[in-house]
Amino acid sequence: MRWDTLEEEQCSLARTVAVIGDRWSLLILRECFLRVRRFEEFQSRLGITRHLLADRLKKFVRYGVLRRARYQESPARYEYILTQRGLDLYPVVMSIVHWGDTHMVDERGRPLLHQHKNCGKLFDPVMICSECGEPVHAKQVHTHPGPGAAKTAQASS
Template identity: 80%
Template sequence: MKWDALEEEPCSLARTVAVIGDRWSLLILRECFLRIRRFDDFQASLGITRHLLADRLKKLVRFGVLRKIPYQEAPKRYEYILTQKGLDLYPIIMSIVHWGNIHMVDSRGRPMLHQHKACGHMFDPVMVCSECGEPLSAKGVHVHPGPGARRSSPVHAKALGTKVKAG
């Protein structure tokens, strides 16, 4: 796999990593979910260089995760708003936050708590089966090749419990 061609791989994880697989893109998304929208606010919050921030925002816009909306004409300035595609990244961001809350906190505890507006309770995100609602774990899931899968390598075939077709 070539790093600059991940978006073309027949793998949903690789294609997603092409969009959000670097630390700055993930941190920009964190800020977006915290309702930061303007270039200068991203820069002030993250301490990122202007060039790097502009590059990552451009990439997130190109992939349709963010959209640019002008808020000032002279000079022209934009807000960066999460699209539906961007909002759909929320479970991913929350999963990463939850992992950090479990494995990376120090003695002071969690840096942020999340409250569910509907019930008022603080919560931890839980991944559940879309069909039965039961919590999911890596050991409780079988993976099968889908219609978009490429011919598996012998390693993938063994992991998926399938046979590799001879060329």
């Protein structure tokens, strides 16, 4: 498996890693969910070089995670807005945040707390079964080849 061809793999994880699988991409996504939209603000908050930031933003636009919207005419300036495809990455980002909150915090505790606007309570993200609503844990899941699986994976089951 080569890094530059991951989007061609018959694996949903590999294809997703092709889009968000480096540290800068994940940190840019974090900033997007914290409502950062403008190039200069991404750069100042992350300390990323202009070249790397421009590259990652172009990639997100190409994959439909962000869209560019002009906010100034002269000179032309753009902001980057999460699309529905980008918003659908929120559970992924929150899962990573929750792991960090559980395993990587120091004595000061969590750097950010998340409050659900609907009920007003602080919350931890949890993954639940879409069918029964119960929490899902790794040891409770079995996998089976799906219709998009490679023919060799389907034949061996």
